[in-house]
Amino acid sequence: xxxxxxxxxxxxxxxxLTLGTAAPSLAAKDFTFGCAVPLTGLFGKxxxxxxxxxxxxMETVNAKGGIAGKYKVRIIFYDDRSNPQTSAKLVEKLIxxxxxxxxxxxxxxxxxxxxxxxxxRHKFPYISGxxxxxxxxxxxxxxxxxTLGKATEEVRGNVDVFNAMKPxxxxxxxxxxxxxxxxxxxxxxxxxxxxxGFKIVHYELxxxxxxxxxxxxxxxxxxxxxxxLVGSHLGVALRVMKAMKEIDFNPKxxxxxxxxxxxxxxxxxxxxxxYVFAASEWTPALPYKGPVFGTAKQFHDRYIKRFGRAPDxxxxxxxxxxxxxxxxxxxxxLKPGKVGKAExxxxxxxxxxxxxxxxxxxxxxxxxxANREHPPLAVQVQNGKLVxxxxxxxxxxxxxxxxxxxxxR
Amino acid sequence: MPVKRTGFxxxxxxxxxxxxxxxxxxxxxxxxxxxxxxxxGLAACWNLMCGYTGYIDFGSAAYTGIGAYVAGIIMVRxxxxxxxxxxLAGLGAGVIALAVGWPTLRLRGAYFAIATFALAEALMQVxxxxxxxxxxGIGITIPQRLEEFDYYWLYLFLAALVVAITWWxxxxxxxxxxxxxxxxxxxxxxxxxxxxxxxxKTYVTSAFFIGMLGxxxxxxxxxxxxxxxxxxxxxxxxxxxxxLGGMGTVLGPVIGATFLQLIEDYLGAQFLNFYLVxxxxxxxxxxxxxxxxxxxxxIERLRLKFRRQP
Numbered sequence: 001x002x003x004x005x006x007x008x009x010x011x012x013x014x015x016x017l018t019l020g021t022a023a024p025s026l027a028a029k030d031f032t033f034g035c036a037v038p039l040t041g042l043f044g045k046x047x048x049x050x051x052x053x054x055x056x057x058m059e060t061v062n063a064k065g066g067i068a069g070k071y072k073v074r075i076i077f078y079d080d081r082s083n084p085q086t087s088a089k090l091v092e093k094l095i096x097x098x099x100x101x102x103x104x105x106x107x108x109x110x111x112x113x114x115x116x117x118x119x120x121r122h123k124f125p126y127i128s129g130x131x132x133x134x135x136x137x138x139x140x141x142x143x144x145x146x147t148l149g150k151a152t153e154e155v156r157g158n159v160d161v162f163n164a165m166k167p168x169x170x171x172x173x174x175x176x177x178x179x180x181x182x183x184x185x186x187x188x189x190x191x192x193x194x195x196x197g198f199k200i201v202h203y204e205l206x207x208x209x210x211x212x213x214x215x216x217x218x219x220x221x222x223x224x225x226x227x228x229l230v231g232s233h234l235g236v237a238l239r240v241m242k243a244m245k246e247i248d249f250n251p252k253x254x255x256x257x258x259x260x261x262x263x264x265x266x267x268x269x270x271x272x273x274x275y276v277f278a279a280s281e282w283t284p285a286l287p288y289k290g291p292v293f294g295t296a297k298q299f300h301d302r303y304i305k306r307f308g309r310a311p312d313x314x315x316x317x318x319x320x321x322x323x324x325x326x327x328x329x330x331x332x333x334l335k336p337g338k339v340g341k342a343e344x345x346x347x348x349x350x351x352x353x354x355x356x357x358x359x360x361x362x363x364x365x366x367x368x369x370a371n372r373e374h375p376p377l378a379v380q381v382q383n384g385k386l387v388x389x390x391x392x393x394x395x396x397x398x399x400x401x402x403x404x405x406x407x408x409r
Numbered sequence: 410m411p412v413k414r415t416g417f418x419x420x421x422x423x424x425x426x427x428x429x430x431x432x433x434x435x436x437x438x439x440x441x442x443x444x445x446x447x448x449x450g451l452a453a454c455w456n457l458m459c460g461y462t463g464y465i466d467f468g469s470a471a472y473t474g475i476g477a478y479v480a481g482i483i484m485v486r487x488x489x490x491x492x493x494x495x496x497l498a499g500l501g502a503g504v505i506a507l508a509v510g511w512p513t514l515r516l517r518g519a520y521f522a523i524a525t526f527a528l529a530e531a532l533m534q535v536x537x538x539x540x541x542x543x544x545x546g547i548g549i550t551i552p553q554r555l556e557e558f559d560y561y562w563l564y565l566f567l568a569a570l571v572v573a574i575t576w577w578x579x580x581x582x583x584x585x586x587x588x589x590x591x592x593x594x595x596x597x598x599x600x601x602x603x604x605x606x607x608x609x610k611t612y613v614t615s616a617f618f619i620g621m622l623g624x625x626x627x628x629x630x631x632x633x634x635x636x637x638x639x640x641x642x643x644x645x646x647x648x649x650x651x652x653l654g655g656m657g658t659v660l661g662p663v664i665g666a667t668f669l670q671l672i673e674d675y676l677g678a679q680f681l682n683f684y685l686v687x688x689x690x691x692x693x694x695x696x697x698x699x700x701x702x703x704x705x706x707x708i709e710r711l712r713l714k715f716r717r718q719p
Contacts, residue, residue, distance in 0.1 A: 039682075088629075096435065
């Protein structure tokens with residue numbers, strides 16, 4: 001009896017496996033791109049945003065006939081489960097088994113570190129719009145490119161905006177989770193806070209898995225800082241906001257390195273999200289424009305139409321990476337079915353040489369693969385909407401400062 | 410014992426055949442097998458200790474972490490070649506296992522599981538906080554890397570070695586003692602088995618190999634941070650692979666690790682959005698229908714079958 005049951009299960013499994021094997025055959029007229037991103041696990045949420053950005057790029061390009069107007073784009077997505085070992089393995093798989101023509105970059109510094117090392121070995125250009133750790137650029141790689149700024153520089157807008165305030169606040173507290181991106185954000189905060197003469201009254205890195213944010217923030221509260229600067233991603237930012245309200249922590253302003261620009265931030269916190277500052281690399285208010293998507297605003301509108309929500313700067317940076325790779329492919333006149341090692345070496349050289357204006361802003365990679373610095377930006381949540389508040393020349397609104405105490409809101 | 414020896418030589422032959430595979434050229438399957446061998450090695454280490462004694466270690470990731478950091482830090486600080494740091498990483502893990510195993514192996518059942526779990530978490534915190542040594546959450550970059558095929562061969566070698574040790578244990582007095590501990594530790598002690606020493610020896614051996622595997626994988630990734638190498642999911646995967654294959658059997662972890670990696674690889678490509686659900690369902694099915702694991706339950710059935718026949 002038991003044996004029979006087992007054999008039914010085995011048969012069902014075998015059936016399930018064979019159902020999936022009929023993979024669509026590749027037309028030689030298509031370019032195949034491969035992408036391993038975290039769709040589940042710690043970075044699953046953010047990884048899905050990157051997947052959306054790539055999907056929109058693919059659909060936009062294909063609607064215009066494809067790359068160079070005639071070669072359709074196909075993307076193979078894999079889930080690396082936020083695990084670097086899996087990420088590297090899947091990039092190997094895309095290159096050696098699926099034989100993709102090109103790669104698209106992942107999200108999260110650990111995954112990108114491992115995946116780009118695999119890409120480098122096979123001489124595949126790898127452009128990420130979702131990783132910012134400075135260490136990515138210290139490896140002497142030739143095939144790695146990043147469209148985001150380095151993590152320490154990316155947060156500069158958060159400090160600049162307060163430096164420009166009158167009267168200028170005096171003290172800052174810096175806290176952040178201890179994963180690379182957020183820890184480096186804190187290093188960046190410290191660097192610019194010292195440069196502008198702010199007094200750092202508290203500095204703490206806490207474990208990413210920390211559950212009790214109240215106790216952690218009470219330490220910062222006891223130092224009574226004017227400004228709270230947080231090295232964060234979305235989850236950390238949400239927990240910090242909840243804890244601030246619970247312990248009635250009222251600095252004059254709070255700023256996050258990442259989180260508030262993700263639509264889920266305002267959705268989750270509602271009116272509590274108001275007055276919050278965030279560093280950004282891109283907003284739709286900027287006067288950027290270029291091929292494929294048109295202006296920054298047009299990219300933004302297209303995103304809302306397709307996904308029913310606004311894109312954040314990581315999505316813009318990811319789509320920007322697609323655009324620059326596409327332009328390089330077009331300028332080299334590459335054709336599907338004829339992309340080999342020599343072509344990809346040329347592509348790498350082209351990517352280093354290009355100086356391109358896009359909806360995401362200028363893209364020009366330095367020798368280490370880092371994008372030339374974008375001007376520091378700060379955004380703020382005002383009445384439930386993200387508005388650009390710094391620098392003054394691009395500001396949509398003046399910053400709302402100081403933040404009222406929780407009991408008066 | 411001709412039957413047993415035949416089994417050993419078949420195993421050896423299979424390992425040699427796999428060792429020759431890279432000469433056929435580079436392909437994705439080499440990559441896939443590299444990862445499979447790595448997991449066979451880890452699962453076999455876990456099975457060696459926990460499958461045979463019944464002591465459930467929930468902190469094995471402590472030793473992948475120690476291994477990775479010991480080798481990594483030595484390479485960064487002293488520039489010693491990678492291959493010399495690997496045995497040092499194993500020794501580091503072994504020494505810690507000795508220090509930890511001495512008191513904790515006197516604990517039984519859930520208490521041992523909790524103690525080892527706490528160990529891995531505590532070490533992760535140490536690595537996070539001791540930034541002067543480990544660079545903390547920013548992560549550490551490993552300056553050296555071997556060739557792709559070297560990882561393939563080394564993982565194959567280490568996995569084969571651990572499986573061979575398991576085979577030896579299975580057919581040796583040491584193994585009978587471990588099984589006796591599993592059945593009834595008091596009784597085992599009363600018939601004259603020095604249960605504490607024998608558990609400690611096994612635990613340290615297992616940690617030694619886990620440490621070497623962790624060190625190699627750290628260099629293969631080229632960059633890691635504490636929560637990558639002390640990740641509790643590493644331990645969970647070792648446990649699941651052993652359970653799937655069959656705890657306390659020589660081939661259990663081999664089959665379990667291969668099976669899990671292959672379905673993960675295959676289903677991940679075919680059903681991007683719900684493959685984890687399918688894998689979960691498969692694991693549940695195996696555990697319901699084959700409670701002793703794939704290998705364990707098959708052996709049991711074969712025995713029953715042959716016994717019934719006149």
